[in-house]
Every structure is written in structure tokens, then in C-alpha cells.
Amino acid sequence: MKLASAIVALVALLAGALWWVGQVAPESPIEVGNARVRLVPGGGPMAGYMEIRNHSDSVIRLVGAASPAFGNVMIHRTIVRDGRARMQHQSDGVPIVPGDSATFKPRDLHLMLMQPKGALEVGDQVEIVLRFEGIDPADWPVAFTVVPVTSQ
């Protein structure tokens, strides 16, 4: 009997806490998942991949990125046409409509991470600041995990 009332009290407490959190903390307007940097040896550029979800009720646009670990970061898309591969700089950024997401993945959209400033190792975390239009604040620092070059 004592146990039953303790459980009831605990459940009530948890429910109250959840309600309180729900009221106080607004949902983040964006969510960045599966953020990873694929390690390329030799000091050359690397690719950053992720999924950005727009939880806000307006269109947001990824317009740039910067990182203390790299000299320069650009938003690129790989285009394969007639058996020929090339990279296209996304100079207008990447728009994401409300409720939708943008997936940066191999052979598609990627962050081109140029001039690595130091040697990275698999498992390291690197910070990349994503810059958006359409949300406040504009800059979103995201921790990217360094993964092996052989990961897809």
C-alpha cells in the first residue's frame, strides 16, 4: 500500500515536472542531428554531414558556416552528370521550409571544410558554427564528431 502511494506520488511529480518544462522551455526552432566530419588524411579538405530540422513556423536558410578547426568552410553540393562529377558552391544557401529538414550526406550536400588547422583523430569533436537567416540568434554552434574516412 505504501509502495503504491509512493508510485502514484512519483508519477504525479514527474507529470508535473514535464508540464513545467514544457511550459518554460520553448521548443528549439532548429535541431541538428548526426553531425559528423569525415576524416581525410593528408591535410586536404574534409566533408561535414548532418541533418538540420526546421521546427519553427517560418522558412530558415543556412547561409554559411565557420569553424575554429578549419581555415574556410563552404556549402557545397556534389553533382554527377553524364558520368562526370563536380562540386557546386551553394551561393544562395540552403532553404528549409517549416517542418522540413535538409540532409547533408555523401554524394550530395556537404560542408566543405578547408585548410584543417591541426591533426584530427577519429572520435574528436570539432565545433562548427552554422549561420542561418530567418531565426534568432543567427549563429548556432554545433559539435561535430570526427568519423573514419571509410564511413558512408
Next chain:
Amino acid sequence: MSRAVTRIRAAASIVVALLLAGCGDEGWHGKNITGLMPELEFTLTDENGKTVTEEVFTGRPVAMYFGFTHCPDICPTTLARLAAAARRLPDPMRADLQLAFVSVDPARDDPTQLASYTEAFSDRMIGLTGTQKQLQALTRRYRITYGYDEPDANGDYEVSHSSAIFVFDAQLEPRLMLLDSLEVPQMAEDLERLLTQP
């Protein structure tokens, strides 16, 4: 039969039809190029700085990809798939197949850079590059092109290149083109089938 089951069967037959269509000619996932192009021939510099010809591959099949190391997305993706497909092959095929990465960007890819790059994918992958004349002689043989964009303010530039892997048999005859869109199991299946043939 319930409507749901009928629908599932209809969907399944569409999937099978799509899969068959995707297999291309004669059941290969890649493109069969047997007899369409001349045998392998080149003079290039290997990742040890040594001048080599096609004779380094004689007697063993080779899978060759044309790219450059300042290519962070499609090159590592394709090379990693190729290396993974090669690892899936049964012995002695696995030990037999050689992998080659030809850089069409000799200005940035010196032998040292090539060596550290290829080592990341497979210890059986050799890096090759050469002068523009040598590279053009090889790429023209297989009707592929490459080109450079104007450098940006930092001196960085993009390179366009062929996206397919060329597979040559032990006699160095071109046999298959594996497109970059193929997944590891499809590449492995094609390689095993080709290497099983007499």
C-alpha cells in the same frame, strides 16, 4: 485474398521490376564495356615517386578510379565503397584484385600526399599521377575528361572528373564500369562475377 495483400503483392512486383531494370545489361549492376575500349596503357608516377607503366598490374585485375585528394565528398565515398567491396571478395580473388587511384590534379597531389590518401582506404590501393600529357593520354583512351575551375581568392580550385570506376581483367582489358551510385554489395557482386570468369 484481402485488398491489403493484393496491394502488397502489386507493390512487390513493381519493386522487382525496378530492380531488374536497374541491373542494366546482362545482369551486371555496372556497365559491361568488354571489347569497347583499348587495353590499359600508361606511363605515370606512383606514390613512391617511381615512373611506372601498365606493366605494374600485369597478370592481375585492377579497379581504377580517377579523382583528386582535395575532393572531400564523392572521392572518399566511392573509394571507400570500392575498398569495402574488394574486402568482401572470397580468397584468392581478394588478394588478387589491385586498386588504383589516379589523381588528375598533379599540382596538389604529389607522391607523399597520394600515399597517405590511398593508405586510408586499403593497403592494396596504389596512388598514381603524372604530367598533363600523361594523364590526358590515359583518360582519352577511356573517353573520360577532367578539368579545373578558376582558383578562388585562397588559391583553392575545383576539379571535375569521371565518377566511374574502371575494372580491367588480368590481361588488362577494360571489362566493367562501376558507377559511383552503386552500393558496396552491388560492386562486390559485379567484381566477383567478373573475376570468376575464365
